[in-house]
Amino acid sequence: GATYNFGPVMLHGAYGLTEADRGGIDTADFKDAMVGVSVPVGAGKILASVVHRSDDIGTADANFYGLGYIHSVSKRTTLHTSYGYMKSRGAGSRGYTVGSAIEAGTGSRAFEVGVRHTF
Structure with a gap:
């Protein structure tokens, strides 16, 4: 992974490769x-x-899209929220979905809110 700071905007990038055993x-x-x-x-x-x-x-x-916001309440406390969407492109990507969305072209959505306080 890498980041680059363009002044106030920071660009993030990452690449990963995983080898999975498919039942021997x-x-x-x-x-x-x-x-x-x-x-x-x-x-x-x-x-x-x-x-x-x-x-x-x-x-x-599959493609995953995310949008979030973090708000600083104090030096040690933040509020956060995010929304994510996953769209499968193949029938085998059903392991990334929630519920019964298992067909190619379907997807899952998630929304979260939270508070983080560091001690």
């Missing part, structure tokens, strides 16, 4: 590429990212 029959290579940005806004920061996951047999491809 064979292995699959998963490739993940991420591009993200963080932008300060007042007492907070907006975060956005896109991740593309692919595998070497083309059955578990």
